[in-house]
Amino acid sequence: MPVKIQLHEDEIPREWYNIVADLPHPLQPPLHPGTFQPIAPEDLAPVFPMNLIEQEASSERWIKIPDEVLEKLLIWRPTPLYRAVRLEEHLKCPVKIYYKNEGVSPAGSHKPNTAIPQAYYNKIFGVKRIATETGAGQWGSALSFACSQFGLEAKVYMVRVSYEQKPYRRLMMNTWGATCIPSPSTETEAGRSILAQDPNSPGSLGIAISEAVEDAVTSESFGRPLTRYSLGSVLNHVLLHQTVIGLEAKKQLEQVNDYPDVVIGCAGGGSNFAGISFPFVRDKIAGKKIDILAVEPLSCPTLTKGPFAYDFGDAVKMTPLMPMYTLGHAYVPAPIHAGGLRYHGMAPLVSQLVLDGLVEARAIPQLETFSAGVTWARTEGFISAPETNHALAAVIQEALKAKEEGKEKTILVNWSGHGLVDLAAYDAYFQGKLVDYEMLQEDIDCSLKCLEDYPKPKM
Amino acid sequence: MTVENDCSSLEIRCPRLGSPVKFSYCIIESTGQPCIKSVSCWTPYFDISRLLTEKMGRDNFEIYFSKEPKPKIVTLIELIEKAREAAGRSKSDG
Numbered sequence: 001m002p003v004k005i006q007l008h009e010d011e012i013p014r015e016w017y018n019i020v021a022d023l024p025h026p027l028q029p030p031l032h033p034g035t036f037q038p039i040a041p042e043d044l045a046p047v048f049p050m051n052l053i054e055q056e057a058s059s060e061r062w063i064k065i066p067d068e069v070l071e072k073l074l075i076w077r078p079t080p081l082y083r084a085v086r087l088e089e090h091l092k093c094p095v096k097i098y099y100k101n102e103g104v105s106p107a108g109s110h111k112p113n114t115a116i117p118q119a120y121y122n123k124i125f126g127v128k129r130i131a132t133e134t135g136a137g138q139w140g141s142a143l144s145f146a147c148s149q150f151g152l153e154a155k156v157y158m159v160r161v162s163y164e165q166k167p168y169r170r171l172m173m174n175t176w177g178a179t180c181i182p183s184p185s186t187e188t189e190a191g192r193s194i195l196a197q198d199p200n201s202p203g204s205l206g207i208a209i210s211e212a213v214e215d216a217v218t219s220e221s222f223g224r225p226l227t228r229y230s231l232g233s234v235l236n237h238v239l240l241h242q243t244v245i246g247l248e249a250k251k252q253l254e255q256v257n258d259y260p261d262v263v264i265g266c267a268g269g270g271s272n273f274a275g276i277s278f279p280f281v282r283d284k285i286a287g288k289k290i291d292i293l294a295v296e297p298l299s300c301p302t303l304t305k306g307p308f309a310y311d312f313g314d315a316v317k318m319t320p321l322m323p324m325y326t327l328g329h330a331y332v333p334a335p336i337h338a339g340g341l342r343y344h345g346m347a348p349l350v351s352q353l354v355l356d357g358l359v360e361a362r363a364i365p366q367l368e369t370f371s372a373g374v375t376w377a378r379t380e381g382f383i384s385a386p387e388t389n390h391a392l393a394a395v396i397q398e399a400l401k402a403k404e405e406g407k408e409k410t411i412l413v414n415w416s417g418h419g420l421v422d423l424a425a426y427d428a429y430f431q432g433k434l435v436d437y438e439m440l441q442e443d444i445d446c447s448l449k450c451l452e453d454y455p456k457p458k459m
Numbered sequence: 460m461t462v463e464n465d466c467s468s469l470e471i472r473c474p475r476l477g478s479p480v481k482f483s484y485c486i487i488e489s490t491g492q493p494c495i496k497s498v499s500c501w502t503p504y505f506d507i508s509r510l511l512t513e514k515m516g517r518d519n520f521e522i523y524f525s526k527e528p529k530p531k532i533v534t535l536i537e538l539i540e541k542a543r544e545a546a547g548r549s550k551s552d553g
Contacts, residue, residue, distance in 0.1 A: 136477030189545030217542035
């Protein structure tokens with residue numbers, strides 16, 4: 001039984017899979033907020049090169065991967081598919097667990113799968129410089145690497161609170177030649193206006209995005225090299241580029257005459273989940289029986305013991321989380337919990353698949369995810385990124401479920417990145433800082449102090 | 460388990476940023492409103508829904524936290540417009 005299932009370099013996928021071609025219900029085109037007409041390609045031209053805009057709007061099922069992109073992807077692709085034999089032995093469940101190791105990329109995650117083509121398409125469009133935002137730096141470092149491969153300048157606006165806490169990814173960006181500055185910065189109107197209100201602002205992703213977009217939009221009028229903006233998740237073309245993961249995994253499983261019963265990926269913005277799952281969703285649309293799980297963070301009370309109690313099921317159903325609220329209050333508006341994934345920050349394509357019943361959204365609390373990450377590290381050896389731990393927790397849930405049901409199952413999971421620059425999060429877990437607790441009234445009173453001057457939102 | 464009687468101890472890992480943040484970071488963003496994920500992130504620790512309902516008013520709370528997100532593309536279009544306006548102001552000031 002092989003532990004690593006490899007593809008030769010000449011077996012790397014030559015086309016990306018575009019799930020838009022196979023959606024049972026087409027996505028509604030987003031409307032321009034000013035005209036209420038569908039957004040036209042030229043509306044996005046100030047931030048993206050037209051070749052990427054065409055991909056964003058494309059409904060072609062297969063899109064050729066340019067040779068120049070393949071050449072760069074070959075630095076780390078095809079990635080190995082592993083059989084998690086040590087975890088299987090540890091769990092003693094009737095399952096075969098395969099994982100796609102995306103942590104072998106130069107930036108340590110799946111993100112370069114789209115950073116490379118985005119940099120390439122910008123380059124051939126004549127763009128000289130790319131601006132982006134980053135939270136803790138995973139995307140910023142991936143784009144910095146990609147820009148260095150194509151001789152582009154990279155400017156990364158990193159949310160200040162992360163910039164100060166997480167020096168290592170910033171240093172990775174610098175090593176690849178990118179300029180990384182804390183956001184809010186004094187370099188944009190958006191940043192200056194925030195700093196004028198609060199010179200010590202810790203920043204936010206919203207501010208950082210505003211700065212990066214402004215940088216791109218104003219580049220020509222302020223004499224900077226032609227600049228465009230780049231996003232590492234959510235958009236259709238980003239998800240498209242990630243499908244190399246699932247396409248490779250299918251070929252690798254064919255080598256061992258296997259096919260998954262369950263495909264699992266963590267879903268923040270949806271790109272790594274899309275990467276592993278979309279080629280299998282295509283099979284499901286065609287009638288294949290397969291469960292596909294998008295796992296997202298859940299930070300809700302864990303008052304039920306069963307590991308499947310956190311299952312949202314259908315995205316439009318509202319009730320599963322409600323019994324968890326027993327901390328002394330009775331009121332939580334149901335719409336807040338109406339299906340997690342279709343809310344803020346999730347890719348429209350993934351949300352649509354959840355609504356169509358092709359993908360199941362599952363939410364797992366952080367304590368369980370770190371426990372899974374530690375189990376993984378102590379069996380398989382690799383230390384996972386905290387986001388990846390969500391998927392691993394779902395793997396363990398599925399394995400235990402198979403044991404409970406007495407069914408043999410094959411599970412495929414996307415191991416989307418290593419956690420070697422996230423060890424502080426593991427430290428917090430080991431120190432008990434992440435343990436779920438019920439706050440005492442004095443703690444609540446203390447927390448309330450920061451709400452004293454809380455302004456009422458304008459609606 | 461309890462926490463120290465110190466607000467600074469109230470930290471969680473922000474799923475958007477991928478790094479730890481304090482409660483005060485989540486509760487008021489640059490828009491003057493709480494992070495849209497604040498309820499789901501902090502509910503394990505205390506009854507944040509009740510607190511925000513008291514602060515925002517029940518109707519505002521429900522409207523704010525149940526509103527559909529804007530598609531990312533729409534957000535980008537809005538930011539492009541803002542950036543153009545900002546550039547125009549900078550040029551006229553400068």
